[in-house]
Amino acid sequence: MLKRLGRAVTARPWSALLFVVVFLVNALVVGAGVTDRLHNGGTADPGSESARAAVLLEDSFPASSPNLVLQVSAKAGGSVDTPETAQAGARLGERLAFEPDVVGVTSYWQTGLEGLRSADRGTALILARIEGDENRAKEVFDRLAPRYRGSPTGLEQLEIRLGGSVAVRDEMQATIADDLARAELIALPITLLILILVFRGLVAALLPLAVGICAILGTNAALRVITDFTEVSVFAQNLTTALGLGLAIDYALLIVRRFREERERGLEVRAAVAATLDTAGRAVLFSALTVAVSLSAMLVFPLYFLRSFAYAGISVVLIAAAAALILLPALLTLLGGRIDALKIRMPGRAARAARADRPTGMGWHRTATLVMRRAPLFALGITALLLFAGLPFLRVQFAAADDRQLPTGSESRVVQQSIRDGFTASATGVIDVVVHSEATSATAAADPGREALGRFAAELSALPGVTEVSTPLGDYRSGAATGASSPADSVRTGDGLGHLSVVPAAGRGDVSQANQDLVGEIRRAGAEFPGLRPVVGGQAASLVDSKHAIGVRLLPAGALIVGATLLLVFLLTGSLLIPLQAVLLNALSLTAMFGVVVWVFQDGNLSGLLGFTPTGAVETTLPVLMFCVAFGLSMDYGVFLLSRVKEEYGRGHDPRKAVADGIRHTGGLITAAALILSVVLVAIGTSRITNTKMLGLGVALAVLVDATVVRCLLVPAVMALGGHATWWAPAPLKRFQERFGLREEPLAPAGGAEADRPDDGPGLLGDPDHGPGPVLAAKES
Structure with a gap:
């Protein structure tokens, strides 16, 4: 498949670019209104008892569950029972009761309920329900808020603050939108700077951004189509931006790096592109499949909040891979040597380049060699360290997100906190x-x-x-x-x-x-x-049911991730042990993330530095989301490394040399990709919303730990311990993998059975050892 794709793209690069442009134009048109069709919710199990209760209440008792709270106090201070304040409060309740789409107005001054008056008699509450789904409720709230907040006309003696679940959701959504815009302003310039340093040129640095644009715009169009069939959470767009940019950079780094290697080996442009697709292209394809499988596990859960991240994640991964395999080869074919135009000269690089006898990446090679010499020490030490870092997760407590996710001074949070602190009974719980x-x-x-x-x-x-x-x-x-x-x-x-x-x-x-x-x-x-x-x-019952729905589906979701990962890595490597190692080491690399999440966000350590209010619990859906995303990204880097190690092993090298050479070629690439992705995630982690902060910083930590400690230290130690046995598989499975696996094509082997095979020549497109075949040679002439 990749050979045919490479042949088509390199033969007609302008046609490939035209196809991409048409795709982007259609994606812009289709995805233009996607935000208006997304929902702000999805953390409840629709098949649960609490969901049935919500339907019954909405149909028969629409006023029973207030979602809007007006906190009312006298502007001059004093008791809410003074005649002047009481008269104004009564008029306020009557005014709200006559608003369209507002039902069940319950006022302290109407009912005299002590639960609607604070213990110090300085504040009273008016409760109401805005009818309709979450989107309709938001529209009504946006219309009402300016007319009731503060001191409305005719009620100047009152001071009114707005709270309730609809106000919390509205303020949280607005805060997230502002924070994401700020995160993009922080991340994009830093990302571009790192790309210029990594690629050593402006032209090459712009290639990942082109892939990222395709992934993000294409996913917005995909989400727009999906909203015609099911509900999608508005927060899914956050994952689209982070993964779209991150994976685009990963795939572009891998392909451009390999293209440069093939050019340095003397291949002309089209042959270098074909060889790149046949090697790095396969790694990209496997990476996309493994990341998509990890994210697809969220489809097992009935909560559309989690399912939405699967819709967005799978779409962005597959579109990013398609763009990397179509757009990048076309651009590389057209650019050729001009990919290094506008090159940035780094200090000291000329002196290092003069040492032509020294291959690049030797620092990574020496590190891997040192680790493999002391493999038992590194394997046991790093495993113990990661397990120790994950110990805090054993005391995790789960809860639902509430107003304390918002910044301290947020209006709706101030209202909810005053209800918790100053009222004799819970008016909203x-x-x-x-x-x-x-x-x-x-x-x-x-x-x-x-x-x-x-x-x-x-x-x-x-x-x-x-x-x-x-x-x-x-x-x-x-x-x-x-x-x-x-x-x-x-x-x-x-x-x-x-x-x-x-x-x-x-x-x-x-x-x-x-x-x-x-x-x-x-x-x-x-x-x-x-x-x-x-x-x-009620809210507490909904949380109980959501926790149960997630708990009973963790095993099927985990089985889907593990089973599919084992199969895909076996098809890549042809080994029985390497897939098991990949799954175990990936899971181990996430222990630090989960331990730190509990230690920081549940226990409250560093809360002052990071600027959030600890609640003593972690939001129920976040660990599932963070696991699927971080596991997929870990497999992304794992596939990059394993595909290159498999290629070196296929040349006939012994296992330790194959691992060392594989890390030499990919260590810097993986680290650079992880660093860039971490910049994007940390920028998202600067959000003022606690859950967004937890997601960004937690996954950034997992990415850095996996790309450095696990990939460059733990993986070589474990593979060195296995030796040749690491690559063993029964003969029938070997034959199955050779026939159906998307395996790397071995280059000229150093020896062994492969060396004795007859030379079939370069083939139609050519290969890295023979140069261009007759088709490409004719094209060149």
Whole structure:
């Protein structure tokens, strides 16, 4: 396939460029409106009990789950119960109640509920729900916010702040957009500078950017098409930018480096391009497949937040590889020697170049040789070090992202924090329970359904950490009915359903571990009332169900990654042991990332330096996302190294020399690629959103550890310990790999059976040893 592709591209490079231009124009047109079709959510399991509860509440009790909070205080200070403030607060609640798409307005001044007034009487709350999905809610919030924030006209004596889940999402999305724009301004100039230094010329340095543009624009078009069939998270675009630029640089580094090597060996341009595709092109193809497989594991999970990263990741990987295998060969064919135009002269490089007898990369060769001489020491020492770095992950705690992801002074975070600190009960962390019973609206006190509902509510109100339970029958506290009722009780029934609100104690946090444990207790209590068929929902219940959905699918996702990686690496190397080594060493390289994530972001170490608020937990979906992305990038570098080592081994070199030569050719390339990708990831890690900061800095650490400690130290040590046995496979599997594997074509072998084979000549396109074949020779003439 690559031979045919190389023949077509080198024969008609202008046609290949025209194809790419047409592709980019279409990608621009198709992907132009992709952002407007993306969603801000997807962290809940749509098939869970909490999701069923959300549907029932939305259909029958749309006002039951407020997503908008107005925190109201007197502008001059003082109590919210003063006549002037109370009158203004009542007018504010009435004004909000008449807004389109706003339902269920519940005001302190309307109901007198103490839970809606702070303990110091200085602040009160108005709760409401904006109808519609997340995108519709955002549109309504954007319309309402300027009219209610601060001191609105006619209510100048009040000071109003906006909070609730819709305000948190809106502020978080705006902050991420600003942070990504700033990250691009930081990363792109530094990346271009490093590329110029690595490629030693401006023309060559621009080639990876061309591949990156193809990958990013093509993926935006792919996401736009995917939104016609399923929901896609807006955060998937973040991965598109990082991976698109990172992989483009990786692939361009590998191909341009190999093209220069082939030219230095005396091949003319088209023959050098063909040899590059036949070697480095194969590595790119294998790398793309392994990274895509790692990212495809996220399709196993039902949360569309994770699935969205799979859609974006697979698209950007495959498009980046296609651009590297089509666009780069066409440009190299046209540029030829002009690829080194606008060359940058580095200090001291002329003196080093004068030593023509010294091959490049000898520093990496010496390092690998030293490591292999003391292979047991390096293998055990580095393994122990990485395992020690990963120990903090054993105490990881999982939670959902909340307002504390935002910067300290963010308006919605200030509102939510004041609710946690100053109110006697959680106004926004209510756990909802929907019961299926026609008897919920019965008036007969002796009705069996009514009696069961009362006993159920009394049992829930007696649970530790529960302040009160509001039901269609009135309120319950400490295991008994209070005798109090409110007009809101009459709207807690409908369509044969009843709605109960379990209010947790204050200061616990909406999705705290205590509230998650309370969800389990409510569900166990509900099992004792099968006639009611209670369904538990709310933010804490959604988190519990999401954690369960992820947990039960970790094994299938891991099996997909491991199985596909083993197969692909076997097809590349023809060995049984090397694929096992690759999987184990890749997993080992990620231990430091997970350990540091817990030590820093969960435990709060370095929180002052990095500028975030530790919450004592890690967001549930992030470890899965970080593992898939970091594992794929690790395999990316692993394939670069293994493909070159396999090529050297195919020349007839002994295993240790093959490893040392492979590292000599790829050590600098892998390190440069990792450094550039780390710059992009660290720039993303400067975000003010804690999860984005965790993702960027965590994966950057994993990339650097893998490219340096693992690839250049641990891999040669482990392969040296295996020796020739590392390359062993049963004869039937060897024959299978030789027939179906995308293997490197061995160059002129140093000896062995390959040396005794008859010389078939250069072939139609030629090869690195014979020069151009008749087709390319005719083209040249």
